[in-house]
Structure formats: C-alpha cells, structure tokens
Amino acid sequence: xxxxxxxxxxxxxxxxxxxxxxxxxxxxxxxxxxxxxxxxxxxxxxxxxxxxxxxxxxxxxxxxxxxxxxxxxxxxxxxxxxxxxxxxxxxxxxxxxxxxxxxxxxxxxxxxxxxxxxxxxxxxxxxxxxxxxxxxxxxxxxxxxxxxxxxxxxxxxxxxxxxxxxxxxxxxxxxxxxxxxxxxxxxxxxxxxxxxxxxxxxxxxxxxxxxxxxxxxxxxxxxxxxxxxxxxxxxxxxxxxxxxxxxxxxxxxxxxxxxxxxxxxxxxxxxxxxxxxxxxxxxxxxxxxxxxxxxxxxxxxxxxxxxxxxxxxxxxxxxxxxxxxxxxxxxxxxxxxxxxxxxxxxxxxxxxxxxxxxxxxxxxxxxxxxxxxxxxxxxxxxxxxxxxxxxxxxxxxxxxxxxxxxxxxxxxxxxxxxxxxxxxxxxxxxxxxxxxxxxxxxxxxxxxxxxxxxxxxxxxxxxxxxxxxxxxxxxxxxxxxxxxxxxxxxxxxxxxxxxxxxxxxxxxxxxxxxxxxxxxxxxxxxxxxxxxxxxxxxxxxxxxxxxxxxxxxxxxxxxxxxxxxxxxxxxxxxxxxxxxxxxxxxxxxxxxxxxxxxxxxxxxxxxxxxxxxxxxxxxxxxxxxxxxxxxxxxxxxxxxxxxxxxxxxxxxxxxxxxxxxxxxxxxxxxxxxxxxxxxxxxxxxxxxxxxxxxxxxxxxxxxxxxxxxxxxxxxxxxxxxxxxxxxxxxxxxxxxxxxxxxxxxxxxxxxxxxxxxxxxxxxxxxxxxxxxxxxxx
Amino acid sequence: xxxxxxxxxxxxxxxxxxxxxxxxxxxxxxxxxxxxxxxxxxxxxxxxxxxxxxxxxxxxxxxxxxxxxxxxxxxxxxxxxxxxxxxxxxxxxxxxxxxxxxxxxxxxxxxxxxxxxxxxxxxxxxxxxxxxxxxxxxxxxxxxxxxxxxxx
Numbered sequence: 005x006x007x008x009x010x011x012x013x014x015x016x017x018x019x020x021x022x023x024x025x026x027x028x029x030x031x032x033x034x035x036x037x038x039x040x041x042x043x044x045x046x047x048x049x050x051x052x053x054x055x056x057x058x059x060x061x062x063x064x065x066x067x068x069x070x071x072x073x074x075x076x077x078x079x080x081x082x083x084x085x086x087x088x089x090x091x092x093x094x095x096x097x098x099x100x101x102x103x104x105x106x107x108x109x110x111x112x113x114x115x116x117x118x119x120x121x122x123x124x125x126x127x128x129x130x131x132x133x134x135x136x137x138x139x140x141x142x143x144x145x146x147x148x149x150x151x152x153x154x155x156x157x158x159x160x161x162x163x164x165x166x167x168x169x170x171x172x173x174x175x176x177x178x179x180x181x182x183x184x185x186x187x188x189x190x191x192x193x194x195x196x197x198x199x200x201x202x203x204x205x206x207x208x209x210x211x212x213x214x215x216x217x218x219x220x221x222x223x224x225x226x227x228x229x230x231x232x233x234x235x236x237x238x239x240x241x242x243x244x245x246x247x248x249x250x251x252x253x254x255x256x257x258x259x260x261x262x263x264x265x266x267x268x269x270x271x272x273x274x275x276x277x278x279x280x281x282x283x284x285x286x287x288x289x290x291x292x293x294x295x296x297x298x299x300x301x302x303x304x305x306x307x308x309x310x311x312x313x314x315x316x317x318x319x320x321x322x323x324x325x326x327x328x329x330x331x332x333x334x335x336x337x338x339x340x341x342x343x344x345x346x347x348x349x350x351x352x353x354x355x356x357x358x359x360x361x362x363x364x365x366x367x368x369x370x371x372x373x374x375x376x377x378x379x380x381x382x383x384x385x386x387x388x389x390x391x392x393x394x395x396x397x398x399x400x401x402x403x404x405x406x407x408x409x410x411x412x413x414x415x416x417x418x419x420x421x422x423x424x425x426x427x428x429x430x431x432x433x434x435x436x437x438x439x440x441x442x443x444x445x446x447x448x449x450x451x452x453x454x455x456x457x458x459x460x461x462x463x464x465x466x467x468x469x470x471x472x473x474x475x476x477x478x479x480x481x482x483x484x485x486x487x488x489x490x491x492x493x494x495x496x497x498x499x500x501x502x503x504x505x506x507x508x509x510x511x512x513x514x515x516x517x518x519x520x521x522x523x524x525x526x527x528x529x530x531x532x533x534x535x536x537x538x539x540x541x542x543x544x545x546x547x548x549x550x551x552x553x554x555x556x557x558x559x560x561x562x563x564x565x566x567x568x569x570x571x572x573x574x575x576x577x578x579x580x581x582x583x584x585x586x587x588x589x590x591x592x593x594x595x596x597x598x599x600x601x602x603x604x605x606x607x608x609x610x611x612x613x614x615x616x617x618x619x620x621x622x623x624x625x626x627x628x629x630x631x632x633x634x635x636x637x638x639x640x641x642x643x644x645x646x647x648x649x650x651x652x653x654x655x656x657x658x659x660x661x662x663x664x665x666x667x668x669x670x671x672x673x674x675x676x677x678x679x680x681x682x683x684x685x686x687x688x689x690x691x692x693x694x695x696x697x698x699x700x701x702x703x704x705x706x707x708x709x710x711x712x713x714x715x716x717x718x719x720x721x722x723x724x725x726x727x728x729x730x731x732x733x734x735x736x737x738x739x740x741x742x743x744x745x746x747x748x749x750x751x752x753x754x755x756x757x758x759x760x761x762x763x764x765x766x767x768x769x770x771x772x773x774x775x776x777x778x779x780x781x
Numbered sequence: 782x783x784x785x786x787x788x789x790x791x792x793x794x795x796x797x798x799x800x801x802x803x804x805x806x807x808x809x810x811x812x813x814x815x816x817x818x819x820x821x822x823x824x825x826x827x828x829x830x831x832x833x834x835x836x837x838x839x840x841x842x843x844x845x846x847x848x849x850x851x852x853x854x855x856x857x858x859x860x861x862x863x864x865x866x867x868x869x870x871x872x873x874x875x876x877x878x879x880x881x882x883x884x885x886x887x888x889x890x891x892x893x894x895x896x897x898x899x900x901x902x903x904x905x906x907x908x909x910x911x912x913x914x915x916x917x918x919x920x921x922x923x924x925x926x927x928x929x930x931x932x933x
Contacts, residue, residue: 017874019871019872019874020871020874020876020877022879023870023871023876023879024860024863024867024868024871025860026876026878026879026882027854027863027867027870027871027876027879027882027883027886028814028854028855028857028858028859028860028863028867029813029814029815029853029854029855029857029882029883030814031813032879033813033816033880035808035813035816035817036813209914210912210914211878211880211914212816212818212824212826212878212880212881212912212913212914213816213818213878213880214818260878260879260880261878262816262818262878262879262880262881263877263878263880263914263915265914291817293820294818294819294820294821294823294824506878507877507878507879507880507915508877509877666874666920667874669874669920670874670877670915670916670917670920672917673916673917673918673919673920674877674914674915674916674917675917676917677917677918678914678917700819700821700823701819701821701823701824701912702821702823706912706914707918708908708909708910708911708912708918709904709905709906709908709909709911709918709921709922710905710906710909712905712917712918712919715917715919
C-alpha cells in the first residue's frame, strides 16, 4: 500500500551536525567573522511618519575624522525595486530604492555612514543636517483608502513587474478577488449564517541575532557579502540590481544564522553595506540595533471579515473571507501574504461555494513582510474561531464538526487552482492526510472529553479549545532547489546545497537524505550550504520548502552518485551494477562480498579510468502538499484580573515522514510558543505620530522560560509520495494555532468570544464586563 | 586602561577603552561566543560568568571585571571533550540556531554549580533572563536536566 517506511538514517533523531560547534561558541555568525580594518556602518532613520526630504547636508559628517563614506539619496543611484527576497520577477511592487527623497514611516532610512568605530558613526549621523517637509500621515488602516487620504507612494516610478492590480494613487498595494459558485445561494440554504470581524496585531520575529551583513571589497574588483539571510541567491540578484552590477561580481555567503522566521527573507541591509564598502574601499559591517530590528519587517496586521453558512446537520454551505491587510510603508510580500490568507485556509474544509477578497494597503507604519505562517496565521484566527462559533450555534461538538467537514484524501479544493502566489494556483489533490489522527490523538492528550465544559468554581476558570490547520510545502512550479554531491577518498562526500539553514537544522536533514541513499552515516556527509560561488542555486528558506523541495534535489543527486558508485564497484567486485547494494558504508553483492566505499573512491580517483564521482541535480514541484495539524489549548482565566495562562498546549502534526523527529518537534515547539506569545502579549504600541513606543525586548515582551506552558508535540506519520522519503513541511504550520485555540479555550472557560488579539488582561476583563452587562439586562 | 582578569582559567591583561562595555571588550578580544542580541540587558545572549555568577556583559563596564574570573563558552569544554552541558544541549536538540546557546549554557552552569540536581521549575527560573525564539525552551530545559543527571 505504501513504500518502505523503515530507514537507516531517515526518521532518526540524528544530532544536528553543527550543534557542538555552536554549543562551543565557535566563530560562526557574521559578527564573529569581521576582518581587520573593518568599518562600522550605521543608518540614519526618519523621525517622521511621512515627510519629504527638503534638503540634506552631509558635509559636516563627511569632514569628521574616521568617517569613510556617507550615503543618501543625493549620491546613490535611484533604482526602483523591492526588498522582498522572492523569485524573479517578484510579485511585490517596485516601490523602494536604497535612499529616497521621501520617508514613509518612523524608522524609514534617510542616510548611512561607514566609520572607524560605532562612536564615530553615531557622531557622524548627528552631523547630517536634514530638513523635512512633514506631510499628513495615514495611521489607520481602515481609512487608508478613503477619498482624499494622503498618497504614500506618489512617486511616478513605482510599479509592479507582474500583471496584478496595483493602485498606489489609492494606497492599494495589492488586491485579490476569487470566487467559486454563488455564496448568496449558499447562505439561503443555510440554517445558521455567521458574520464577524477578527483582528490581529503587528508583531516582530525577534530573532536573537538581529539583521547583520559584512561587505568586503575583494582584490579582483568583486564584492563579498557575508550576511545573515534566508535568501542568499536573491540577495545576490537584488543587490546586483541596486548596484547596477552583473551578479557575477558579487559573492554572497551565508554563515550560521541566528534565527530568521521570515525577517531575513528580505534584502534589507545588504544594499547599504555594499554601497558603503564600495565607496569606502574597505570592509563594512552593518548590524541593526534591537530597536531598529523592530522597525525592519513585521507581521502584516489584518482585519479579517468572515461569513459562513451551515446546515443543522453540520454540513457547510458557503464562505466569504475578506481581508484588509496593512502592509505599512512598502508593499513587501503584500500580495503573496494576502493570497496565502485564502490559499492556505479555505481548502481545509469542504466549502461548496467560496468567496475570497483581499486588499493590502499602504500606511505610514512599519513594513509588513514574510513571517512564519505568512498570512495563514492571520486568516486562521478568523476561520478557526468561527468554526467554533458555528459548532456552538449548531449545538455540535467543535471537534466532531471539524472531523465531519475537513478535506479528505483524494479530494481537491477549487482554491488550489484558483489562487496561487499572485496569480492562478496549481490544481492538486490531497494524497497524504493524517488530520483525523491528529484530532483524535491531540484530544486524548489534552483530555478533551474530561475537561471540556468544566470551568470550575471560584475566580480561576479552566477551559479547553482546539483548532485545525494546514499549510503548504513549497511554491509549486516556482521554487527550485539545487544540490551537488561529490565523493572523496575516504568514502565520504561533500554535499553542496543552495538551501539555507537558518538554524532549523536543514543542513542535517539534507545530509540524512543523502546518507540514506548512499548507505552511510551522516558523519560521512560534509555539508556546505548557501554560498553563491560554490553551491548550486536554491530559492532559499521560505514557503516551507527546504525539506520537501531541496531534499528531493539532494535525493536525486545522491541516486545519481549511487549509480556511479555501483558502476565502479561492479568492476571491483566482478558483478553487475544492479546487483550491488550500498549499505553500512560499503558496497555489497547479494552473495555477501563487500568492499568499503573508500575502495571505490580510491579506484575512481587514482587507479583506473579516473573520474570524479559526482552529480548535480535540481528539483521543482508540481504540487504543494499541505501538512495538517490539530492544536489543543488548556487555559486558566483569572476572572478578577483578566490574566490568561496557558496551562497545557498540545500540537499534533502530520508532516509526512519526519526526516528528523527531534528537529520536527523543535520546529513545532518553537512555532507554538511564538504563537502563544503572540496570542497573549506581543503587540506594537504607537504614539499619535506613528512612532513605536515599545521598541525594546523589555517593553515588547516575548515569552521566556517562566511563561512556557506544558508543551506536547505529537508527530503523526503519513507518507507523501512526492516528497523525499515521504516528507512534507513542518516549519510554519505550528504558529497558526495558538490564537484560535486559546480564544476557543477562553470561551469554554468563561463564555466570551475574543476576536481581537492579543488577549491581554484588559481585553479579557472588558469582555467579561460586557458579558456581565448583557446577562444583567 | 589595563584590566587584570582571569579568563577561562588563564590570567590576562586587557586594554579597555574608556567607558567600553564588557561585552564590546570581550568580543573585540576574540571571545565571540559572547553574543550581542540587544545591548540593553534584555536578551541574555551576552551572559558570562563573573566569579561564577551569571551576568550580562552588555550591562557591565569593562572596568568592573578588574580582578575577577570570567568564564565564556569557549572555556566550558573543547571539541574533543565538551562540557556535559554542551553535550546535553546537542543530544536533547536544544541547539537550533545556536545564537542564544552560549548564554544559556553559562546561565545553566551557574545554576548547576549552586543546585546540582534542579527540578524543571528551578531550571525555568534560572534561564528566565535568556531569550530563545527557536526552541520554545522545552528541549533547553530538558537538556539542563539531562546534563544534571549525567553529572550526578
């Protein structure tokens, strides 16, 4: 029924290849690799939400001893482009240039300097005289498209480079409209129709390592950029575009990355570092401060309107999902994040009629971008709270209601074909789904039947809630991953991949896949990833693609190499290549003869008909098989203070074959805790001028060890036949669950529906007061 | 200004610039395991041990290290003979991106010296000032408990 499920290396909790080097504190991150004589770069940012730069005088900064370069719109060429690290042509609008004559949010860049120390650089920034002509600002997303609203991108040269709606004159950065069938008919057939608005807030990825890049002029006139990025090949292409250089003059290297979560799928500071180093003729290191990191890229805040209809028997009749996304000052990922709100959410249930409409609008606030979950997070808040509300209205158990309606193996959703990354999508049917098992096992682990509907007496109320989720695995027909593999004398291998390990452990996962094919242990695989001079191309670490997509490229290259090994081994063992198996670091014949792989390597390199045993492979996909998940939250609500505490959280996830279960658990636990932190406390606070007030980790609280609930991860194996050894993705899906699961649990505990995150004590108390007021009336 | 310190068991004389933070000085001298995550004392990535106590290097002026014994992750173990905490972090899957790891290790070391067999609550309290965005902390707490068990 299904292919072989038992493997030697795949499916094992192999220790992360770089784990010990990292634990020893090795020089592995950009900031650890600075050469002698390296200058420090700093960026001058805008104090205004919306202003024209009337004049800029950098002469006093340039005259300061120790300053080697000062950049601003007057001395850097204007090249309209996007910072979004996406494939070419990018679906994000070209509304950005390295330095502009206008600033569009508090924190937007105005100028940059390179100096011999941080202190000199800071002093130089103070000496740059800027006169601003302050403009009225758009600070409320709901009024961004009002008649007469200030136009944020009034420059004549902003544009889109793929044929999609774009109306900067109305502050409209992206628009999507898709429908299947007549939803009005569906509501007419329904016994229950619900319509509510849900809202989620600004948030930042807060990688513990902020954005950091080192640019070094090389003796041959090239420039090397060592950068903490998820997208080294897109960095090369986009920085070349900004500089007006051919990509071959740039060498981009990704060392270890201190977390990204989407923030580093953005070409945000590499252009500045490159211009500074080129002007100064010296290496320049540029690192964002923590407060600058908060103003780098964020999660698009959204207002989501959701209307659904269902019959008494629990069947669904129609859905309309409407999204208003705040993309901030620039349209980075505006369109594709909006598309994901529909394409990763609507297929989960069997809606016979669907409507999806999204506007992404400019405001004079921080810029949205890629953030783990990528739109699905925002839209699942609406979908999974409303599924709970529908179940309640129909008098059904929300768990049974979801079991009844979720998509099944062999089924498709019209949304797959209708909605892709900016344009049409790719039709696909579901071949692997373990959602039923996720729901049942998760329910058991949380104690659903025992705990549901039992808030208890006293001021502390307990409740349980759940939700279901799906995501995707790579962008079909768009994303490409490449790998190359060569054999060395000792029977070990160099695996070179463009894929980008940003701390996830993808180097280890890819080594496991190669090792499985070649019949060796992971120690025999030396991985080099993400070096544009050395490794093949890969789009990078985003869209939940690395294991599923790049892993298949590795498997193909390894199969090719295994074939070459068999040919040489056949000569040595006087057998036919097809008879030879690779296992245990050996080549073996069926009759029990064996030689170590090093023997094959030595023959191929030194002895006879010499050649390098090696192969290149690349891979694209024609589908994006969703991982599925069910989340369960148990909460305690203090009805006197409004404080919500998550007591226990269970995430059951079907990611196909978990190539490395320990790393899959780690991805899930990290995503879940980030999601819980977002649900309960993370948000941006702005003053009336659009300035972020809580731009430090002290004021913008993220969860620490003291806040963590009991976390339970359940991996539910399925086998996705288009993935390497049955694998699908796991990295993003986990962050989508906490807001709806916790909201639903709060309802179970105290009977109030919270539709606006985060669920702070103030909001919870206000909701409880309102409920008490309604009951009193 | 000369600062006399014992770093990872070896006496050294460091030249600090006026007002320089311990974090900047330590990194400048090549002890790059001490990470800069916020420079505001909020993230814990720059945690070092000063006379065995976990402290945030970014909040110390370099001069405060005069006469002290400083431990960084470089001094915890070697590639061949890693410290049991380093081994446990790798084995338990507590290292993802690894940027917070040196600080986590030192905060854990300070705990284990004082409390050789802590429970999970004690570990969570000891690591409260060290932020990690990758792991959800579960495997970090497990790693410290595993190391304590192995060291007992």
